[in-house]
Amino acid sequence: MKDLLKRISIGIISGGFIGYIAYLFFSSKIIVSEGFLEFNTLYYSILAIVGIYLFVLFAIHPIYMKINKVSLFVLGIALVLIGDSVLINNIESYVYISDLVKILGSFLVVLAWTNFFVSAKAKKEKEESKLEIIEV
Secondary structure, three states: OHHHHHHHHHHHHHHHHHHHHHHHHHOOOOOEOHHHHHHHHHHHHHHHHHHHHHHHHHHHOOOOOOOHHHHHHHHHHHHHHHHHHOEOOEOOOOEOHHHHHHHHHHHHHHHHHOOOOOOHHHHHHHHHHHOOOOOO
16 A cells, blocks of 8 residues: 555656646746757756656556666756756746756655655565575
C-alpha cells in the first residue's frame, strides 16, 4: 500500500508538471529570460523530458538503477540552476515556471538522498541482483 501511495504521489506531481509545461507551450508563453529567447522551445523540451522521465521511471514502471541516487541528485541540482539562471517568473502573464522548477529540483535532491523514490519492486530487484549461487 505504501508503495502504491508513493507511485501515485510521484505520478500526480510529475503529471501536473508535464501538464503545466504543455499549457505554457500551447498558450505560447515565453519562459526564458531575454538573453535566451532563441532557446525557448529547447527549454520547453528539456523540462518536458524531465517530467516524462520522472513519470515513467518512478510512477509507471519503477526499476532499480545503480546510479539512481546520483542521477537524481545531479538532475535536481541542474533543475535548480536552470530555474535560477534561465527561466523567468512573469506575474502579468501568470508564468511561475522558475519557482516551480526550483522547487521540483529541491524536492528531487532531498528525496533522492532519502531513498523515497526506491519502490518495493526496485528493492526486490536489488536484493535479487545481490544473491549469488555458491557451488560446493
